[in-house]
Amino acid sequence: QNSPKNIKIMRGNRFSLVSISVVSLGLLAGLCFALPMGPPGTPNPNWDSFMLVWQWPGSLCNYTRCDMQKVPVAPRWTVHGLWPQNAATGGWPEFCPGPQYNAAAISSLRPILTTYWSSFKLGTSDDSFWAHEWEKHGTCAMYKAGKCCKDQQDYFFSTLSVASGINVYLTLRAANITPNGYYDTWAIKNILKRTTGGVPQLKCKGFMLNEINFCYSKYLQIIDCPSAPKDCSNPRIYYPPYPK
Helix, strand or coil: CCCHHHHCCCHHHHHHHHCCCHHHHHHHHHHHHHCCECCCCCCCCCCCEEEEEEECHHHHHHHCCECCCCCCCCCCCEEEEEEEEECCCCECCCCCCCECCCHHHHHHHHHHHHHHCCCCECCCCHHHHHHHHHHHHHHHHCCCCCCCCCCHHHHHHHHHHHHCCCCHHHHHHHCCCCCCEEEEHHHHHHHHHHHHCCCCEEEEECCEEEEEEEEEECCCCEECCCCCCCECCCCEEEECCCCC
16 A cells, blocks of 8 residues: 555654553653754744655656665555645745754654655665755754654654555545656646645656645644746646566
C-alpha cells in the first residue's frame, strides 16, 4: 500500500506502537536539544501552515539517476517532507536555528521511515535525506504552538502520522487514474479533494506530474492549498509509469 495506514500510527497509542517508553522518549528529546545548533537561518520564522509533499518515483527517476534497489517494489507515492509554509505570501522559512540532525533520535522510527520516506536518488543515503529535511524544514516547525513539532523525533513522527491518512496511489487508481496516461488536472484534484477533504497542489516538470502536495493547519488539520505559480498549468498532464 502507498500509505503506512496498516501500521496504525496514532498519537494516542504512540508509545506502544513505536516501542518508545516515556523514559527513552525523554532521553531522546534531551539528547536532541543537547546537540550543536544547525546552520543559521530564519531567526523568527513566519509561517501559518504545513505542506505535506509526496513525490512519484516514476517522475523522479525520469530526471535523476535512481538506485533501483531502493525504489519500492510495489508502486507507491513516497513522502518528500513536511514543510512549514506562509499561505499569505507563498513563502516559507528554512534552516532555522535548532539542533542538528541526530540519527539516534529517530532510530525507533527507522523501519517505517525507510519504507515510506526513503531516498532512492543514486548516491544519497536515507540519513542525509532526513538530515536535510530536518535542518531545512523541521527546525522551523518548532517555532509555532500546535501539534507539531517540539523536537526532531516529534517532527518525523508527526509527518508519518499525517501521511498515514492518505494513500495517493490507491486513491487515484480507484478513479481509474493509473500510471502511463494523460489526465485532466482538475480530475486529479477533485478525486483527491473528495477523499481527503483538502484541495491539493499538483507540481509538474513540464507536462509531467511530479509531486502532489497537501496542506494542513499548524494543528495538522487538512485545509485547501492555495493556488501557486508552480502548480501544474497544463489542463492535461502525464502520469509517468512506475520505474522498473
